[in-house]
Every structure is written in C-alpha cells, then in structure tokens.
Amino acid sequence: MTKVETATYTADEMMAVAAARRLRNGMVCFVGIGLPSRAANLARATHAPDCVLIYESGTIGAKPEHLPLSIGDGELAETADAVVSVPEIFGYWLQGGRIDVGFLGAAQIDRHANLNSTVIGDYEHPRVRLPGAGGAPEIAAMCRETFVMLRQTPRAFVEKLDFLTTGGKGVTCVVTDVGVLERPDGELTLTELHPDVTVEDAKEATGWDLRVAPDLRLGEPPTSEELNALRALKPANEDTSNS
Amino acid sequence: MARIVPLAEAVQIVHDGDTVALEGFTHLIPHAAGHEVIRQERRDLTLVRMTPDVIYDQLIGMGCARKLVFSWGGNPGVGSLHRLRDAVENDWPAPLELEEHSHAGMAAAYAAGASNLPFGLVRGYEGTDLADRTSVAWITSPFDGQQVAAVPAIRPDVGIVHAQQADEAGNVQLWGISGIQKEVVLASRRSIVTVEEVVKRLEPRPNAVFLPAWAVTAVAPAPGGAHPSYAHGYYDRDNAFYVRWDEISRDRDRFQEWMRQNVLEREPAVV
Numbered sequence: 048m049t050k051v052e053t054a055t056y057t058a059d060e061m062m063a064v065a066a067a068r069r070l071r072n073g074m075v076c077f078v079g080i081g082l083p084s085r086a087a088n089l090a091r092a093t094h095a096p097d098c099v100l101i102y103e104s105g106t107i108g109a110k111p112e113h114l115p116l117s118i119g120d121g122e123l124a125e126t127a128d129a130v131v132s133v134p135e136i137f138g139y140w141l142q143g144g145r146i147d148v149g150f151l152g153a154a155q156i157d158r159h160a161n162l163n164s165t166v167i168g169d170y171e172h173p174r175v176r177l178p179g180a181g182g183a184p185e186i187a188a189m190c191r192e193t194f195v196m197l198r199q200t201p202r203a204f205v206e207k208l209d210f211l212t213t214g215g216k217g218v219t220c221v222v223t224d225v226g227v228l229e230r231p232d233g234e235l236t237l238t239e240l241h242p243d244v245t246v247e248d249a250k251e252a253t254g255w256d257l258r259v260a261p262d263l264r265l266g267e268p269p270t271s272e273e274l275n276a277l278r279a280l281k282p283a284n285e286d287t288s289n290s
Numbered sequence: 291m292a293r294i295v296p297l298a299e300a301v302q303i304v305h306d307g308d309t310v311a312l313e314g315f316t317h318l319i320p321h322a323a324g325h326e327v328i329r330q331e332r333r334d335l336t337l338v339r340m341t342p343d344v345i346y347d348q349l350i351g352m353g354c355a356r357k358l359v360f361s362w363g364g365n366p367g368v369g370s371l372h373r374l375r376d377a378v379e380n381d382w383p384a385p386l387e388l389e390e391h392s393h394a395g396m397a398a399a400y401a402a403g404a405s406n407l408p409f410g411l412v413r414g415y416e417g418t419d420l421a422d423r424t425s426v427a428w429i430t431s432p433f434d435g436q437q438v439a440a441v442p443a444i445r446p447d448v449g450i451v452h453a454q455q456a457d458e459a460g461n462v463q464l465w466g467i468s469g470i471q472k473e474v475v476l477a478s479r480r481s482i483v484t485v486e487e488v489v490k491r492l493e494p495r496p497n498a499v500f501l502p503a504w505a506v507t508a509v510a511p512a513p514g515g516a517h518p519s520y521a522h523g524y525y526d527r528d529n530a531f532y533v534r535w536d537e538i539s540r541d542r543d544r545f546q547e548w549m550r551q552n553v554l555e556r557e558p559a560v561v
Contacts, residue, residue, distance in 0.1 A: 080366060080367045081367065104315050104316055104317070104467045104469065105315070105468070105469070106467065115367075116366065116368075116532065117316045117367050117527065117529075117532075118316060118366065119315050119316025119317050119366075119467050119469075120316070120527060120529075121317070121466070121520055121522055121526055123467075124466050124467050130466065130467055130497075132468050132469065132470065132472065132473075133397045133470045134397040134398065134400070134401045134470065134473060137393060137394040137397050137412075138394075138397070138398070141394070142394065142413055165419070165420070170419075170423060172379075173378065173379060174379070176363075176375045176378040176379055178362050178363050178364035178370075179360065179361060179362050179390050180361055180362065180391070180393070180418075180420055181341075181361055181362035181392070182362075182392065182393040182394065183392070184392045184414050184415065184420065185392055185412070185413070185414050188414060189413070210419050211418055212419065212420060213418065214416075216417075283527075
C-alpha cells in the first residue's frame, strides 16, 4: 500500500477506511445509512468489488454510485439485483441466516458491546428520546458477525447503558475514531490504534477501565487510493425541487 | 369494492380514536393523505408506522395522535424528529403513549394481521430491555421445543398507502421498493390508496404489487402525493426537504407557521 505522506483526512474517513478493510470480497453485508454505508461502498470500490450490499428497505445487491441519504433511496432499487418486501428481507434473508456482516451504530455501548439506541435517561421520562430499535436487535442476533461504528467518548462508551436495545453477543468489532476494539475473551478490548492516537487518548475516551491488548497494533493511515475512492462517493443529490 | 373518490372524501373513513397505519418504507410515503388527516382535524388516533418520519412528525405536532406504535422514529440520514421528541419529552402538544418494536417484530405483526392470525413469530427481543416495554410473549415450538417471540398481530382500522397507478375500476399497482404496503392494506379493516394517476388500463409489471379493487376501500388521485418521499418512475426523493425539515420542525412556532401555510391553508389537489 502506498502511504500518503502529506494527505490529511478526517476522523470519519479513518473510521470508514478501518471498517472497509475488514470486509472481504464476496461478503454479504447488511448496511445502514451514514458511516456503514460509506465503509461498505468504499470496500466495493477498492479491494472487495463483489461485496453484496443489502439495505433493510429490501434492496439486495445494491450498487449505488452515490451515498444514499436514506436506506430506501431510488438509486438502491434501480441498481439492486432484486427488491423484496420488508417481511421478506427480515424473514428469509436476515433471520434465514444469509448475511455475513451487519453494521450498526448506537448512542451508547457497554463493555460487552450491548447497544442503546432507545433513550438517554429514564424510559418513561427520557432526557433524550432516540429513534429506537429499528432493525438493530435482529441484525446483531442474526448476522454471522456485526461491526459497530461509533465515535469513542465517555458519554457513548458507558459503564451502564440507560436502555439495552440490542444484545452485543454477535458484535465482533467496534470501529471508532480512536481505533478498533475487538473481544478476544468477551470484553471489548482495544486491539488497534489509529495513527496519531495514544493509549491514553483511548482510555480517556472510554467510560470504563478500557482493556488494551498486549499485542496492540498500530493502524495504517488511509492510502491515497482509499481516500480517492472514498471522496469519489458523493452524497445523493440534495439539490432537488423544494416544496 | 374500491370507489375512486377525491382525497378529502376518502379520508372521511378515518374516525377520531381509530388505529391508523400510514406505510411506505422511504418510498411512496402517503404524505398527501396524512395532510388531509391533519386538515380534517382527526384526534386521539393510534398511529402505527414502522418508520415514523416527517409525515408522523407533522401528525404528532398537530395533535392528531394519542399513541404511536413504531420501530424506528427519526429523520433518515438527518437526525431527530423534533415534534416526536417534544411530545415524548415535554408532552407538547399532548402526551404521546409509545409502543415500540423492532422492525422484524412489526413486519411479522403486519404479516400476521394480513393472514388473519393472532400473532406473528420472530427470533428476537430476548435479553433486551425492549421485551419489558412492549407487547411480546415467548412461545415454545410444539415440534422441537425452540423458544421464539410472539408479537400480537397489527389490525389497523384504516391502512393508508400511496401507489403509482390505479385503473378506472380501482385496481392498484405499485412497484419499486414495496416495503410493507401490501401487508398493511390487507391487515386493515378499511383502506385508502392514493395514486399518482388513474390510467385506463394497468400495464402488468413483473414483481409489482397488485391490489385488486375488491381488496381496497377507497382510491384517491393525489399526484405528487408522496412528496418529499418519492414515487419510482414519477419523481425522486426530495432529500433537501428532509434536511430542511430539521430546522423547520425544531421550533414550535416555526413548525405551526409552516403547517398553516403548507397544509392547513392548502386544498388537496382535485383531479
């Protein structure tokens, strides 16, 4: 890989690159909007052209040229191998055990990779009402493995979740703006640091006493190929008619 | 047998206190029908929808809802629904009861409703806090002892969807991302389908969803009726509007002013 000596990149770009590198060619991925979609499409544009992208709107094998704003953008349907109904995508394909990797985000995560996307504060009187479960509980339970993408802060990486929306059992890897956490013996453990980040930074960004792998790896910065491919993925056009 | 009627007349089958499901998974979201529900000032509705987004934010902010049954409530790719949050966090304009599920749970519940079964089955909910907060029960398979989650069937009083076309007899055809639309129409006691256009004869499309006139209560022409969502083959999703909704909806006064100008003081398109 060619290193970029002078290139600068954002934390989000580093996260997308780190997640994309973990996808192997031909993997079947259940993708959400935002960073997961960027990561999966980057993988498809670089080392894993035959990655199969499935969005929960029922589009199987979507090949978008733009990053969709929603999981049901028209371009996903137009470029898909097949478009199936919502009961079918969750029943036959996800629950049927056909998906290799699921991607999730969350507002909070604990050391066992359990996720909260429901409320901050008390359920009956929440401080912040979050969107809720969506497809997350079944994605984490049914995919062969699940990657979580989440910025690492003490408010997000908490000792105790305010609400357990999604069980973390199937989560194998958490990609953050600090590095990568995996779970050699169950508990989330820092196994890789992004360039220019220290172990101290990682610990300070975590709301529990973060374990660090004895063989901690130092991650490679994005290559110019990766950055170019990532930046070529333009968001879906936002200049359409207004109301 | 579906009658083809103006939108304002079709929406009269929605009554105060009804359980109403407006569906459309990103694609074909029945905005025009939702606006007509707001104009007719329906109250105390139990609103059901897998992905309450802008149209439910508007219905909730305008005081139509007593309860929301849902699985993911947000502005896709943008952020929070400010009217939904204001209702849940501050009881404005009225308290909102929540019943929440996962997507898979709701999909199974709609399919059960359409199939006239008392519940749908999913592998899920186990070990989550959701299980304690929603309507779910555990069932043991009589055949091999496996434990699965049962979610009660969804049987709305009225199901509302948007489609591309109907013919003059009231048969409906929709295509592209078809989401949960077929299930919601067949699970509901009464149904409204708004359409982009009424054509003389439907051109059969492989894999399209076809709803025969005898399975639908009312069909109403509503060209552009999915905007800011989209209608495959007719117009694209207005992504910019979803981004703009974030600022419009943030402030109560600004929201009400926008609704007055763009919904309350507008008549539904007459075709």
